[in-house]
Amino acid sequence: MRRRRGRAVLARGLWTAGELAVTLGVVVLLFCVHQLWWTNRQARADARHEVAVLERQWENEPAESAPTPGATPSRTSDSSDGTQGDGDRTPGGGDGDGSQSPRRDQAYAVLRIPRIGLTVPIAEGTSRAAVLNKGYVGHYPHTAQPGQAGNVALAGHRNTHGEPFRRLDEMRPGDTVRVDTADARYTYAVERTLPRTSPADGTVIAPVPYSSAHPRYRYTEPGYYLTLTTCTPEFTSRYRLVVWARLKTAEPRTAAGAG
Template sequence: MRERIPVVVQGRRTRRSRAARALWTGAELAVTLGVVLLLLVVHQLWWTNRQAQHAAHDQVERLERQWDPGPPSSAAPPAAGDDEAAARTPESAPSSGRPAHRTARRPPPPARDLAYAVLRIPRIGLTAPVAQGVGKAAVLNKGYVGHYPHSAQPGEAGNAALAGHRNTHGEPFRHLDRLRTGDTVVVDTAEARYTYAVRRILERTTPADGTVLATVPYSSVHPSYRFTAPGAYLTLTTCTPAYTSTYRLVVWGVLRSTQSR
C-alpha cells in the first residue's frame, strides 16, 4: 500500500497572512491617529486655555501694580520761602496780559501688541487685559482682548472696538452671549476708569459686516441695528456659534461715566 504525500498549498496561506498583517497594520495606524487627534483636541481645548488664562491673569496684575505703586512716601518739610512759590499757580502768577490757555494732555497711543488696559464684565465674571491690535499670535492667542487700532480709545468720542476669542486660547469672550441690555462693562486704563452700559446686542451677523465698527456703529446686514447720533461707544465682537467662526456676535455699549485716577 502506497502512502500519499500530502500536498501543502503555501501560496494561499501566504496571501491570507499578508492580508491579515495589512489589516492589523491598518488598525494600529487608525488607533494611533485617533490618539494623536485626541491629544490635539485636549491641547487646543484645555492646555491652550490654561496657559493663556494664567498669562492673562499675570498681565492684569502687572498693569494694576503699575497703576497703584503703593502709599506715598513721607515728604520732607518745605524749606523757608517755598510756601509762596508752591502756591503761585498760573492763576495767581503775575499776569502778562495774555490769556492763560490750558491744553489737556492726551496720553500717547499704546504700543502695538502690548497690554495697556483691563476689561471687566461683572455679568460673566471676566477680567482680561486689553492690548493694541487684533493679531492672533501677538494678542488674541495670549488670552488678551484686542483693540482695533483704527477705532477710538476707551473713553474717547467715537467707537472703541474690541475683539476676543470665543473658544480656545483663554477664550475671554466665551460667555459674551450671556450679556443683557443694561449690563455694566468697565475698561480700566492708567488714566481713568470708563464705565459703559450695554445698549444693543446683535446675536449673529457676517464677518464682512464691518460697519459694526464704524464711528457711529450700525449693521449693514441688519439695518434695524444702528445708532444714529455721535457718542462714546464700545463695541465687543467675537465668533459665533461656539467652536465655529461662521458668524460674528456683536455687543454695543454707551459710555456712562468716567472716573479719573
C-alpha cells in the same frame, strides 16, 4: 499553502491599518486636548499675570485726571469697508481725541465684565499670535480709546486660547462693562446685541456704529460707544456676534481704586 500565506499577508495588513488608525486617533485626541484645554490654561494664566502686572504699575504711577463724558462729540464719518473679525484688522473708527495710542501689541488696560465673570487685559491691535492667542482682548486700531468720543472696538476669542468672550452671548441690556486704564475707570452699560452678522460687516465698529447687513441695528448720533466682537456660532468663524454699550461714568483711578 498559498491560502495560508495570503491570510497571513491580509492579517499583517489589517494589523498595520489598525495600528495606523489608533495612532491617528491618539494624535487627533492630543490635538483636541491641546486646543481645548492646554491653550486655555496657558492663555488664562498669562492674562491673569498681565492684569496683575498692570495693576502693580498703576499703583506706582501718578494718575492723571480722567476725561469727563458728556461733551457732544463731533460727527465723523461712519463708513467702513474692512473685514471685521476675531483676528482681522478692520478700519472704521477715528482716533478719538487724537491722544497718542499705545504701541502695537502692548497691554495697557483691563476689561471687566461682571455678568460673565471676566477680567482680562486689553492690548493694542488684533494680532492672533501677539494678542488674541495670549488670552487678551484686542483693541481695533483706528477706533477710539477708552473714554474717548467715538467707538471703542474690541475683539476676543470665543473658543480656545483663553476664550475670554466664550459667554458673550449671555450679555443683556443694562449689564455693566468696565474698562480700567492707568488714569481712570470707564463704566459702560450694554444697550443692544447683534446675534449674528457677516465678518465683512465692518460698520459695526464705525464711530457711530451700525450694521450694513442688518439695517435695523444702528445708532444715528455721535456718542461714547463700546463694541465687543467675537466669532459665532461656537467653534466656528462663520459669523460675528456683536455687543454694543454706551459710556455712563468716568472715575479717576484714585477714586475708582483697584479691582
